[in-house]
Amino acid sequence: MTAMTLTGQVALVTGAARGIGRGIALRLARDGADVALVDVRPEGISSVADEIAEIGCKAVTVVADVSDRDQVFAAVDHAATALGGLDIMVNNAGIALVGPIGEVTPEQVEKLWAINVNGVLWGIQAAVAKFKELGNQDKGRVSKIINASSIAGHDGFGMLGAYSASKFAVRALTQAAAKEHAADGITVNAYCPGVVGTEMWVEIDKRFAELTGAAEGETYDTFVGGIALGRAETPEDVAGFVSYLAGPDAEYMTGQSGLIDGGLVYR
Incomplete structure (x- = not known):
């Protein structure tokens, strides 16, 4: 059992239907948070919502494509309305691209960037706007934005060049957003899983x-x-680190992209 460190808080997790996103959503619920589950695939998120209900927390599901800015803002609006607020935004959704740099096509790069980079950017924008609208800082609440980078955001891997570039970009967005929004009572960090x-x-x-x-x-x-x-690595390994970033013990940490990879890339 985990400590109920997030009781009374609301989290939104993108890419929540499976894998790391599912693991994060379930862990945040075990920590006491109500969770909005966002995924482009309608299949999967309803079963995760059922699992969260069994834990004893509330969950809502939203089908949305994170590459579409309007859909991201709408998902955040729905989550805050349905669950009574928003405290934690986890921009987890992402895709991979394997191939030699010389063979990557414009169409592949456009799709990769739209999801892995733009999706994080739109998530940051939507979350900041909602945190301010809700007056979280005035209520003494530290708001959290947590982004999915990767070990490939610290090292450029062969056959994963374009993917690595997208994850390096997430680190840049994380650092810049942390600097811009610290005065708004918002911390911005990233997690960098391995295999x-x-x-x-x-x-x-x-x-x-x-x-x-x-x-x-x-x-x-x-x-x-x-x-x-x-x-x-397991999704639960990643979720444990995200739980820390979402919780009160990480309130003095911002702009960081922590490696959680079992000892594969060292920084």
Whole structure:
């Protein structure tokens, strides 16, 4: 059992239907928060909402595409209305792109950037506007924005060049937003996972196999073999760090992009 450090608070998590997003949403609920679940896929978020209800917290679901600014603002509005406020914004939604830099197409980059970078930017904008509208700072509440970067936001990985660039960009947005909005009672941080055993990594591994001739599972095993703690990461590992960033113990931390990867990239 986790401590109920977020009782009375409302969180919104994008990309909440599966993987890391689902893990984060469930952990924040276990910490006591009511949670708005946002995903472009309608399938999945209703079952996560049911799990949150079993924990004893409220949940609402919103189908939205984070690359669409209007949809992000609408999702934040709905969450705040339905759950009575907003304190924590987790910009988790993202996609991967595996391929040599020389073969990346304009269409691939446009989609990647629209979700991984623009989606975070729109989430920051919508959350800041809502925090101010609600008067969180005047009520003595520290508002939190938490963004999904990656170990690829600290190191540029071969065959993941464009993806790495998108995650470096998230770190830049995180730092700039932290500087701009500290005076508004808002902290902005990011989490940087490593090799997480999710559907995204299954797809990354398959793509590496196609490009390099490696057997399926070989690339995944190679990356996991480089982790100091000796195992792949789980969504719960990531969620534990996000829980810290969302909670009261992190109120003096802002503009940081913390590595949570079991010991793979060191900074």
